[in-house]
Amino acid sequence: MIMKGQSMKIVVLIKQVPDTAEERTLVPATGWLDRDAADNVVDEINERALEVALRVKDADKSTEVVVLAMGPDEATKAIRKALSMGADSGIHVLDGGLAGSDAARTAAVLAAALRGTSADVILAGNESTDGRGGVVPAMIAEHLGLPLVGGLNAVELVGAAGSGKVSGERSGDSGSLQVTAALPAVVTVTERTAEARFPNFKGILTAKRKPVATLTLADLDVAVTVAHAVVVSHSERPAREAGRKIEDDGTAGTQLASYLFENRLV
Amino acid sequence: MNEQTAEQLAMVEMVRDFAATAMAPHTAAWDEEKHFPVDVLAQAGSLGMGGIYVGEEYGGSGLSRVDALLIFEELAAVDPTIAAYISIHNMVAWMIDAFGNQEQRAAWLPGITAMTELSSYCLSEPGVGSDAAAITTRAVRDGDHYVINGTKQFISGAGSSAWYLVMVRTADKGARGITAVVVPAEAQGLSFGANEKKMGWRAQPTRQVVFQDVRIPVGNRLGEEGDGFGIAMKGLNGGRVNIGACSLGGGRAALEKSIAYLKERQAFGGPLIEKQHLLFEIAQMATDLELSRTMLIRAAQALDSGAPDTVKLCAMAKLVATDAGFQVANQALQLHGGYGYLSEYGLEKLVRDLRVHQILEGSNEIMRLIIGRLAVER
Ligand SMILES: Cc1cc2nc3c(=O)[nH]c(=O)nc-3n(C[C@H](O)[C@H](O)[C@H](O)COP(=O)(O)OP(=O)(O)OC[C@H]3O[C@@H](n4cnc5c(N)ncnc54)[C@H](O)[C@@H]3O)c2cc1C
Numbered sequence: 001m002i003m004k005g006q007s008m009k010i011v012v013l014i015k016q017v018p019d020t021a022e023e024r025t026l027v028p029a030t031g032w033l034d035r036d037a038a039d040n041v042v043d044e045i046n047e048r049a050l051e052v053a054l055r056v057k058d059a060d061k062s063t064e065v066v067v068l069a070m071g072p073d074e075a076t077k078a079i080r081k082a083l084s085m086g087a088d089s090g091i092h093v094l095d096g097g098l099a100g101s102d103a104a105r106t107a108a109v110l111a112a113a114l115r116g117t118s119a120d121v122i123l124a125g126n127e128s129t130d131g132r133g134g135v136v137p138a139m140i141a142e143h144l145g146l147p148l149v150g151g152l153n154a155v156e157l158v159g160a161a162g163s164g165k166v167s168g169e170r171s172g173d174s175g176s177l178q179v180t181a182a183l184p185a186v187v188t189v190t191e192r193t194a195e196a197r198f199p200n201f202k203g204i205l206t207a208k209r210k211p212v213a214t215l216t217l218a219d220l221d222v223a224v225t226v227a228h229a230v231v232v233s234h235s236e237r238p239a240r241e242a243g244r245k246i247e248d249d250g251t252a253g254t255q256l257a258s259y260l261f262e263n264r265l266v
Numbered sequence: 267m268n269e270q271t272a273e274q275l276a277m278v279e280m281v282r283d284f285a286a287t288a289m290a291p292h293t294a295a296w297d298e299e300k301h302f303p304v305d306v307l308a309q310a311g312s313l314g315m316g317g318i319y320v321g322e323e324y325g326g327s328g329l330s331r332v333d334a335l336l337i338f339e340e341l342a343a344v345d346p347t348i349a350a351y352i353s354i355h356n357m358v359a360w361m362i363d364a365f366g367n368q369e370q371r372a373a374w375l376p377g378i379t380a381m382t383e384l385s386s387y388c389l390s391e392p393g394v395g396s397d398a399a400a401i402t403t404r405a406v407r408d409g410d411h412y413v414i415n416g417t418k419q420f421i422s423g424a425g426s427s428a429w430y431l432v433m434v435r436t437a438d439k440g441a442r443g444i445t446a447v448v449v450p451a452e453a454q455g456l457s458f459g460a461n462e463k464k465m466g467w468r469a470q471p472t473r474q475v476v477f478q479d480v481r482i483p484v485g486n487r488l489g490e491e492g493d494g495f496g497i498a499m500k501g502l503n504g505g506r507v508n509i510g511a512c513s514l515g516g517g518r519a520a521l522e523k524s525i526a527y528l529k530e531r532q533a534f535g536g537p538l539i540e541k542q543h544l545l546f547e548i549a550q551m552a553t554d555l556e557l558s559r560t561m562l563i564r565a566a567q568a569l570d571s572g573a574p575d576t577v578k579l580c581a582m583a584k585l586v587a588t589d590a591g592f593q594v595a596n597q598a599l600q601l602h603g604g605y606g607y608l609s610e611y612g613l614e615k616l617v618r619d620l621r622v623h624q625i626l627e628g629s630n631e632i633m634r635l636i637i638g639r640l641a642v643e644r
Contacts, residue, residue: 084276198284201314201327204276 007062008157008164008183010053011117012087013110013124013137014046014069016078026234030100042078045125047085047196049189052155053123054086054197064088066117070098070109076212084199084207091117095217107139112220114144119184120164126151126188141186149181153192159183274336277329281337284313285344293345296469297615300461302426303348303469304384310352311381315341318356319504320363324371325379331504331566335511339559342515346619349515351470353508354422358385358431361501362448365488374429374448383428387505388418388475389498395419396632398433399441399495403477405434410484412436412447414455414477420626424473425458427451432475433498436491444494448486455480466618503576505627506584507565513591514558516620520598520613521551527602538601547601551594558587578640585633588623595620 019039027034042050050067057063067082069075070093079090093113101109114122122144127134141148152168153176159165164183169176171190199207246255260266270278288306296303310316318334320326329337334356341349359378363371377383394400403416414434424430430449437443449456459474488497525548528539538544565583568576595616599606606613624630 080272080276084280198280198313199276200280200312201277201318201329202322204273204280205328207276208273 007060007064008056008120008159009064009066009118010056010121010123010157011066011068011091011114011119012046012050012053012082013122013140014050014067014078014082015043015125016040016069016071016075017043030231040074040077042081043125044196045127045189045191047082048191048193049123049125050082050085050087051194051196052157052189053121055194056157057086066091066119068110068113068117069093070101070106070113072099079212080207081199083210083212084203085197086199086203087210089210090212092212092214093216093220094214097217103135104139107136108143109217109220109222110136111140111143112222113215114140121157121166121183122146122186124186124188126190137186137188144186147181147185148188149179149185150188152179152187152189155187155189155193157183157187270336274333277333278336278340280313281315281340282343284310285341289341289344289348293348293469294609294612294615296345297347298468298609300468300471302351302423302471304426306348307352307355307381307384311379315352316355316381317359317363317375317379320356320359320375320379324363324375326359326363326375327379331507331569332563334504334508335562335566338508338511339515339518342512343519344515345469346512346516346616346623347467347469349512350467350509350619350623351423352381353505353512354387355381355385356508357501357505358387358429360504361387361431361446361488361497364500365446365493365497369485370448370488378429384423384426385429385431386421386423386427386475387501388421388424388430388432390418390420392417392419392474396629398498399444401433401435401444403432403434405436405445405447407436407484408481411481412484412487414447414449414480414482416477418475418477420462420472421475422467422470422472424475425461425471430456430475431488432477433494436494439492441495442492444498445491446488446494446497447482448488449477449480449482453480453482465621466615467622468618499577502627503580504569506580506633507562507569509623509627510558510562510565510584510587510591513588513620513623514555514562516616517551517555517558517591517594520595520616521548521555523611523613524548524551524598524601527605531603544601547597551597554590554594558583558590561586578637581628581633581636584627585630585637588620589630592617592620592624 019041025034053065057065065087066089067079067087068091069079076092079092083090091113093109098109124137137150138148149166151170153171155166155168157166165180166183166185166187167180170179246252288309314327315337317326318329318337319331322328338349338353341352362374378385389398391401391403403414403418405412405414418432428451432447432449433444434447435443436445455478457476462472464472528544529537531538561583565579568579599613599617602611602613605611
């Protein structure tokens with residue numbers, strides 16, 4: 001991740017999600033995520049995307065790293081966390097009219113917010129740990145007319161606007177691909193990229209002095225459209241049944257094999 | 267008094283994450299193999315834990331004593347041994363920052379605050395512990411140097427540390443004849459005893475430090491000749507609050523484990539938590555820990571504001587918190603029945619680790635001595 005020339009501007013998309021270490025639930029009436037049921041944290045995959053950006057900044061201090069989040073008031077906490085890790089500034093898209101947005105609307109709003117940033121790279125996780133749609137970055141790329149370099153396990157960002165490029169490795173079904181695109185581009189990373197750093201105390205204390213711009217729908221000039229994807233119904237995951245135990249009386253191997261065959265698991 | 271700021275919450279969250287990922291998976295093995303994880307300490311240093319309440323000029327984090335308390339509690343909830351070593355290291359870092367001159371701070375603090383260079387506090391001797399003013403390790407002035415002879419006992423981190431803050435005798439004037447000097451690990455004539463075999467704190471070394479005609483420049487002296495005892499005691503005021511916070515963290519972990527265990531363990535037709543006697547034990551443990559926290563915060567605030575009753579409050583907080591931490595851990599072991607006695611459940615390690623907090627940084631008898639003398643003095 002070595003860069004030369006003009007400094008690069010990277011915008012990292014971050015999303016606040018319920019901690020995966022805790023029990024996550026839906027609100028029965030709406031089918032939306034119950035954000036009060038578990039601690040809300042920066043999605044781990046976004047932290048890894050941020051780590052990619054921060055490593056570029058480690059190598060070239062002139063790199064500008066901006067984090068962009070759309071979400072309720074609480075999302076400021078996620079933005080602060082990103083700033084404490086080393087991002088330079090934040091953009092918070094906050095509007096009551098955005099509650100319950102589907103992927104298409106989220107992407108339209110984020111794309112509108114990104115238009116003003118003149119970013120060389122828009123970095124995101126390949127999918128969030130809550131919704132797991134994995135389509136928002138692609139939709140954003142479409143809105144902005146930028147290439148999508150998605151699902152990278154390792155990322156290299158070289159050069160700056162005009163001459164820069166992104167390259168990296170993506171795992172496919174039958175092998176790994178080396179992909180490259182000219183900047184600007186939308187880049188998404190998988191959880192195989194480097195683990196995110198911890199913020200240090202100094203970072204935590206300076207985070208509150210870093211600028212965070214709050215944007216509403218009116219500021220962005222995007223129409224308040226209804227969500228096209230709505231939750232029709234949902235049900236709780238059935239309780240797990242106890243598995244079958246096979247005692248090894250010498251035929252365990254055969255029993256296991258026939259179980260797999262019978263259930264069409266091989 | 268317990269209201270935490272957004273920054274404090276963020277710090278606690280970071281320290282908790284760090285302890286959970288970098289420490290928790292290894293603490294049992296470190297204890298068993300007597301492994302001192304210097305790499306993890308350096309990582310803690312990079313996050314700002316090497317000079318928590320040291321000024322920012324030479325790499326410190328510039329935080330308050332109350333902040334430090336929260337940090338040590340979180341570290342100790344995962345491993346009291348590592349937390350306690352970091353607390354001793356911070357005590358030394360602060361002493362250098364508070365009593366060192368510009369040149370000394372610039373030379374020693376950057377490595378110490380980064381925790382790439384560890385430090386040890388050397389007061390106790392084989393024949394002198396509680397009666398610290400009676401130390402015999404001697405430094406004799408020889409031109410621009412001191413020549414040091416003597417032995418320090420029970421020194422935490424010894425052998426691994428790069429810097430030794432040593433209290434030496436420069437005059438036969440009791441406490442007023444003691445001077446504080448900084449000795450580098452590579453000094454000629456400096457050697458270390460064997461790593462002591464001990465009940466707890468096994469993931470950090472405890473050794474004798476032996477001085478045989480060790481020559482150090484006079485420029486390695488902190489403050490003036492005769493200032494050493496005061497410097498040593500001022501360091502210990504903060505050290506006591508920090509070690510108390512380590513007891514609080516370990517005790518909290520023991521309490522949390524106990525609550526989870528009693529809810530799950532079935533006996534006499536229901537979960538054990540339904541036995542009122544056991545519920546009352548939990549109530550007592552929770553109360554003792556909260557009382558400790560309250561005392562610790564008061565003492566830390568006194569340190570932060572330089573209040574006149576700082577010495578008393580630090581001694582009281584150390585006494586209350588280290589007794590509570592051990593008792594809670596010991597009771598938690600009891601509540602776990604036979605499983606508490608097995609290493610796998612983590613309780614016996616907490617008991618072993620927290621026991622020594624009642625003995626060191628001034629034993630709890632000495633805390634009573636300090637509190638009692640101050641009480642009747644007026
Ligand atoms: C694991 C470990 C790590 C340590 N790390 C360090 C370190 O890094 N640096 C350092 O300098 N020291 C260190 N110590 C030493 C520790 O501070 C001393 O052990 C402690 O101060 C007690 O001193 P002592 O062992 O000499 O006991 P003594 O002073 O001999 O006391 C024996 C007993 O008598 C009691 N007692 C003594 N005087 C009185 C009195 N006047 N009234 C009532 N009761 C009294 C004591 O409380 C104790 O119970 C460490 C000790 C241990 C075990």
